[in-house]
Amino acid sequence: MADSNPRLVAVSNRVGPLSDEGQAGGLVVGLSDALKRRGGVWFGWSGETSKEGTQGEAKTEVQENVEMTTIDMSQEELQGFYYDYANRSLWPLLHYRLDLAEFDRVSDKVYRQVNHRFAVRLMPHLKENDLVWVHDYHFFYMGSELRQAGYKGRLGYFLHIPFCAPEVFSALPASHDIVRALLAYDVIGFQTDTDRCNFVSFCISELGGEKLDEDRVRVGDRTVIAKPFPIGIDAEGYARFAVSPEAGEHEEMLLSMTRDRRNSDGEGAERKLIVGVDRMDYSKGLLERFYGFERLLEDYPENCGSAIFLQVAPLSRSELDAYAELRDELERTAGHLNGRFATLDWTPLQMMTRGFTRKALAGIYRAARVCLVTPLRDGMNLVAKEFVAAQDPEDPGVLILSRFAGALDELKCGCIVVNPYNTDDVAAAMQRALTMPLEERKRRWEAMREAVFTGTAQRWCQSFIDMLETSHHEPAAQTSS
Numbered sequence: 222m223a224d225s226n227p228r229l230v231a232v233s234n235r236v237g238p239l240s241d242e243g244q245a246g247g248l249v250v251g252l253s254d255a256l257k258r259r260g261g262v263w264f265g266w267s268g269e270t271s272k273e274g275t276q277g278e279a280k281t282e283v284q285e286n287v288e289m290t291t292i293d294m295s296q297e298e299l300q301g302f303y304y305d306y307a308n309r310s311l312w313p314l315l316h317y318r319l320d321l322a323e324f325d326r327v328s329d330k331v332y333r334q335v336n337h338r339f340a341v342r343l344m345p346h347l348k349e350n351d352l353v354w355v356h357d358y359h360f361f362y363m364g365s366e367l368r369q370a371g372y373k374g375r376l377g378y379f380l381h382i383p384f385c386a387p388e389v390f391s392a393l394p395a396s397h398d399i400v401r402a403l404l405a406y407d408v409i410g411f412q413t414d415t416d417r418c419n420f421v422s423f424c425i426s427e428l429g430g431e432k433l434d435e436d437r438v439r440v441g442d443r444t445v446i447a448k449p450f451p452i453g454i455d456a457e458g459y460a461r462f463a464v465s466p467e468a469g470e471h472e473e474m475l476l477s478m479t480r481d482r483r484n485s486d487g488e489g490a491e492r493k494l495i496v497g498v499d500r501m502d503y504s505k506g507l508l509e510r511f512y513g514f515e516r517l518l519e520d521y522p523e524n525c526g527s528a529i530f531l532q533v534a535p536l537s538r539s540e541l542d543a544y545a546e547l548r549d550e551l552e553r554t555a556g557h558l559n560g561r562f563a564t565l566d567w568t569p570l571q572m573m574t575r576g577f578t579r580k581a582l583a584g585i586y587r588a589a590r591v592c593l594v595t596p597l598r599d600g601m602n603l604v605a606k607e608f609v610a611a612q613d614p615e616d617p618g619v620l621i622l623s624r625f626a627g628a629l630d631e632l633k634c635g636c637i638v639v640n641p642y643n644t645d646d647v648a649a650a651m652q653r654a655l656t657m658p659l660e661e662r663k664r665r666w667e668a669m670r671e672a673v674f675t676g677t678a679q680r681w682c683q684s685f686i687d688m689l690e691t692s693h694h695e696p697a698a699q700t701s702s
């Protein structure tokens with residue numbers, strides 16, 4: 222007999238904080254918003270390395286109604302599991318960057334070992350009727366490891382990033398092992414229907430599986446539910462952040478920077494702040510965005526002297542070459558652009574790597590006339606939803622969204638869609654957004670607002686849990702990872 226309100230145990234590499242401290246990353250933001258409402262346990266990595274690694278003591282801290290339990294990794298585990306396998310093999314592969322993906326058997330082994338050890342360490346914390354919900358590409362093998370360790374309860378999994386096309390995924394030496402391991406879960410959630418279809422196609426073409434209906438796929442004797450559950454934000458909460466005093470201070474600071482600017486003809490200018498907020502990651506299309514802004518200044522010179530592009534880009538995974546190179550390239554490109562266009566009283570492009578609280582970020586979004594969310598590939602992109610939630614209903618800004626962002630499915634009702642690889646397209650979209658009449662801005666924003674306030678983090682969490690609770694549950698002896 223199922224418990225009427227079973228305990229939720231979420232597992233992810235990064236854990237918390239639940240507070241408004243501002244850690245960049247959609248998983249932590251989305252899961253915090255969802256867990257705060259529901260309560261439960263959140264298990265994962267402490268963010269620290271120690272000699273004992275995962276053999277060391279687990280630390281437990283209660284924040285609001287969530288029990289956060291974390292363990293350390295050893296330095297070797299951090300390198301092999303997080304940097305090498307998760308972020309040098311899986312991340313580029315799943316974001317269609319085979320040119321950046323590196324595969325080696327040492328990191329493959331460490332990745333499996335860490336999945337095993339985390340599962341073993343989690344076991345004593347689990348109760349019979351728990352709902353275990355594992356998150357993201359760090360823990361593909363966690364479900365099968367938990368089954369092998371004897372866990373018989375319901376097991377769900379959610380992938381926060383894209384699941385690439387089968388012909389790309391099959392380049393990964395362990396692609397079959399990973400998908401077979403995923404079949405240990407009862408429900409496998411994806412951000413979009415495209416991701417789900419890619420996964421199901423892989424099951425069929427590579428593993429001889431069969432699609433039973435819209436949501437179910439069978440491989441051998443395992444039947445699992447594979448379904449899109451687009452992640453959202455706490456939209457009401459975010460809208461409140463946007464009118465907080467802290468947000469107001471940030472908004473005012475930015476408004477005063479742009480308010481009195483004159484355009485190149487010396488005319489008084491409308492507010493012309495363009496913002497981008499992204500972890501500094503090659504999947505985010507930052508360089509392409511800078512080129513688009515440069516093209517805007519070339520092709521629509523009336524923006525010279527008045528438009529300011531603020532890119533907030535907190536550093537991420539800086540130890541990896543691809544990320545360090547991206548930073549150099551962005552700094553070089555920003556320097557070149559400013560050198561070419563800046564005047565004594567106007568710096569067109571400003572990039573900063575600092576972190577902000579969520580309230581401060583909400584103020585930054587609210588000050589912007591335009592937000593650029595132009596990833597080359599992205600699972601969802603919560604920034605797009607935060608921007609919408611933070612807007613002033615009387616004078617909303619315009620969202621420019623990449624056709625390759627997961628958020629497009631829900632926000633195409635009101636955004637301007639661009640191909641981030643097409644510099645002219647991006648520049649033209651910026652010009653259109655900067656000059657869009659108030660009525661059109663309102664109409665578009667209202668449509669997007671509806672989507673963001675409907676598809677919240679809480680709803681994401683609840684619909685996944687509902688599916689997990691009702692899913693047919695037949696724990697199978699799994700083949701080892």
Ligand code: ADP
Pocket residue numbers: 242243244245246247248250498499500533534535574575576577578579582601602603604605607
């Ligand atoms: P990803 O998960 O790939 O980083 P998302 O857009 O889904 O992309 O999520 C990024 C999250 O990180 C958003 O909630 C955003 O507000 C937050 N964030 C981005 N930059 C900063 C920053 N400088 N300080 C604090 N939070 C940030």
Ligand code: F6P
Pocket residue numbers: 235245246247248249357358381382537538
């Ligand atoms: O949402 C995608 C995601 O990769 C999360 O899994 C991750 O926590 C976040 O972005 C930030 O990356 P990292 O944990 O490597 O700092």
